[in-house]
Amino acid sequence: MNDYKMNRNEINLTIGMCIIFILRMIGMFMVIPAINTTGIFIEHENKFLIGCAVGIYGLMQVIFQIPFGLLSEKIGYKKTILIGLLIFLIGSIVSSCSTSIYIFIIGRGLQGISAISSVSIAFLASGIREQNYTKSIACVGASFGISFLISILFSPVIIPFLGLRGLFQIIVVLSILSILIIIYYVFPYYISHVPRLASYNSKSILNVLFSYDIFAYILSIFFLHILLTLNFIIIPKKIEFFGYLFCQHWKIYLIVIIISLIFSIPIILYSEVQCYIKFLMNIFIVLFIISDSFFYFFEKDFLIFFIGMQLFFISFILCESFLPSLLIKILPIEYKSIIMSFYSTSQFLGIAFGGILGGFFYKIFNLSAVCLFGIFTAIIWLLIFIFISPPIYIVSFSINMNNNFIYSTEIQKKIHLLPGILFVQYNYELNTLSFKIDSKKINRKKVKDFLKNNF
Numbered sequence: 001m002n003d004y005k006m007n008r009n010e011i012n013l014t015i016g017m018c019i020i021f022i023l024r025m026i027g028m029f030m031v032i033p034a035i036n037t038t039g040i041f042i043e044h045e046n047k048f049l050i051g052c053a054v055g056i057y058g059l060m061q062v063i064f065q066i067p068f069g070l071l072s073e074k075i076g077y078k079k080t081i082l083i084g085l086l087i088f089l090i091g092s093i094v095s096s097c098s099t100s101i102y103i104f105i106i107g108r109g110l111q112g113i114s115a116i117s118s119v120s121i122a123f124l125a126s127g128i129r130e131q132n133y134t135k136s137i138a139c140v141g142a143s144f145g146i147s148f149l150i151s152i153l154f155s156p157v158i159i160p161f162l163g164l165r166g167l168f169q170i171i172v173v174l175s176i177l178s179i180l181i182i183i184y185y186v187f188p189y190y191i192s193h194v195p196r197l198a199s200y201n202s203k204s205i206l207n208v209l210f211s212y213d214i215f216a217y218i219l220s221i222f223f224l225h226i227l228l229t230l231n232f233i234i235i236p237k238k239i240e241f242f243g244y245l246f247c248q249h250w251k252i253y254l255i256v257i258i259i260s261l262i263f264s265i266p267i268i269l270y271s272e273v274q275c276y277i278k279f280l281m282n283i284f285i286v287l288f289i290i291s292d293s294f295f296y297f298f299e300k301d302f303l304i305f306f307i308g309m310q311l312f313f314i315s316f317i318l319c320e321s322f323l324p325s326l327l328i329k330i331l332p333i334e335y336k337s338i339i340m341s342f343y344s345t346s347q348f349l350g351i352a353f354g355g356i357l358g359g360f361f362y363k364i365f366n367l368s369a370v371c372l373f374g375i376f377t378a379i380i381w382l383l384i385f386i387f388i389s390p391p392i393y394i395v396s397f398s399i400n401m402n403n404n405f406i407y408s409t410e411i412q413k414k415i416h417l418l419p420g421i422l423f424v425q426y427n428y429e430l431n432t433l434s435f436k437i438d439s440k441k442i443n444r445k446k447v448k449d450f451l452k453n454n455f
Contacts, residue, residue: 006132010127014128014136017120019178021144049101049105056108056112057111057112061345062352064113069118069119069122070341073338078123082179084114087114088114089172089176089179115341118337118343121328121340121344124140125137129396133329134277134325135268209342216385217326217343221324223378225350226350227312228351231291238309238367277325278391281385285315285381287312291308292374394438395437397437398430399444400431419442420439420440422437435447
């Protein structure tokens with residue numbers, strides 16, 4: 001039996017969550033260019049208020065990630081996700097009906113308040129076996145890429161015909177679809193969550209948060225999204241420099257994203273089995289340094305620029321997939337949701353800092369200074385990341401026992417003497433032993449052989 005093969009529940013749960021992310025993000029990726037191009041038709045608008053309409057979404061996400069994480073520990077993942085989706089729907093309705101920039105900003109703020117990305121990741125991880133975390137979360141990461149791709153392909157067509165109001169009406173429909181899918185498709189494949197922190201201890205949460213490995217992973221997503229924002233200042237300007245009009249940019253993005261997915265999928269599938277994730281992460285951070293170095297040193301060479309852009313997208317997709325998987329592996333089960341909310345907050349802060357600092361360096365100096373800042377950021381990240389402890393690659397599985405098997409604490413002690421056994425539990429109804437093992441030290445075959453020879 002292949003313990004790394006996702007079962008039906010895991011596949012359906014993953015597909016359902018990917019659909020939710022795609023439906024939410026397609027509209028959001030189209031919003032910023034729509035606001036920038038059609039904002040002049042909103043009453044009372046000016047450049048500052050349009051900027052507020054763009055920025056308030058991210059600000060609300062930063063503020064409400066942690067409260068939603070705490071709420072999920074009180075009332076469970078399902079209710080929290082539904083509350084977030086309903087708030088997002090209300091915000092979309094307000095935005096679609098607004099005739100004033102002030103009402104529009106309120107609608108965008110409500111959309112931002114629905115900060116459930118961390119809860120959604122924790123929800124997904126809690127319904128997936130440890131050995132399939134990376135594949136499942138990578139699928140969600142890929143759904144962001146698919147959303148971005150669909151947006152850059154269709155936004156030049158949709159926005160001129162429907163305008164801002166029409167776009168938000170589409171987002172309203174997609175929000176309703178998301179709620180229906182989460183209720184009727186996702187939840188039925190999820191094992192009910194039992195709230196774990198009836199009363200949390202803030203001191204213990206901080207102790208977990210500021211342990212080196214966990215805090216380093218939270219800093220990693222911060223650095224990753226600084227690099228993302230910096231490179232989305234650099235790349236469009238570079239593409240324009242090489243003679244491509246804005247309406248032609250999608251052609252380059254399409255090629256780069258398709259190649260990135262072709263390279264990324266096999267790496268994601270086999271990295272967990274071969275236990276290479278930590279090693280690969282170090283390589284990808286180095287590739288960020290190389291990518292921005294190409295942008296800096298080879299300003300006029302399109303081929304080198306394209307290679308650098310390709311390296312950036314491949315590294316970003318894989319880091320975005322691997323980081324939450326690595327973090328979840330080491331989190332105490334009772335703190336998964338709240339720590340993931342800090343992780344998501346760090347993610348949005350990275351976007352904000354990248355935008356502010358990138359804009360500063362570009363305005364005061366030039367685009368080359370933004371490239372240098374990206375190189376410096378990646379070097380600092382690498383120096384922090386290399387000291388993270390290698391993760392334990394946990395594999396979960398169950399073994400059916402024969403009818404004569406009688407479980408006892410003595411048997412449990414003998415099983416725990418095996419190197420690499422992290423957890424064992426007997427199900428009296430099904431007559432099965434459930435295991436969590438360190439796959440670097442032991443595997444299913446060795447466990448089965450031990451049981452067969454001793455019991």
